Amino acid sequence: MTALEQTASGFVTVARAADIEPGTVRVIEVEGRSLCLGLTEDGEWGAIDNVCTHDGGTLGEGELDDTGVECPRHGARFDLFTGRVLALPAVRPVNAYQTVVEGDEVMVRLGT
Numbered sequence: 001m002t003a004l005e006q007t008a009s010g011f012v013t014v015a016r017a018a019d020i021e022p023g024t025v026r027v028i029e030v031e032g033r034s035l036c037l038g039l040t041e042d043g044e045w046g047a048i049d050n051v052c053t054h055d056g057g058t059l060g061e062g063e064l065d066d067t068g069v070e071c072p073r074h075g076a077r078f079d080l081f082t083g084r085v086l087a088l089p090a091v092r093p094v095n096a097y098q099t100v101v102e103g104d105e106v107m108v109r110l111g112t
Helices: none
Strands: 012-018 025-028 031-041 044-047 063-067 069-070 077-079 085-087 097-103 105-109
Touching: 012 025, 012 031, 025 063, 031 105, 044 097, 069 085
Parallel strands: none
Antiparallel strands: 012 105, 025 031, 031 044, 063 069, 069 077, 077 085, 097 105
């Protein structure tokens, strides 16, 4: 999916909320970046870089357990909201992005 709109605050619309099931993650391509966008069972949205720092696995193809995204290749886990490592073999965190929902639009802030 490509960015639909960018606001003055740096947020970019990346998905429709209705298109993502609770407890899942998805690969989102926006402005030349690949992100892992997820919706927890509790209804919280988060986004992190889509590439595992251990060996380049695609995090958006992994599993979401509570707030942890598990890489499908070797099981490294990252926090969906902070990007910090939750389980080895990864030792370096991934970038995390602020995520908000307005109506049915899920938006991610790409800038600082």
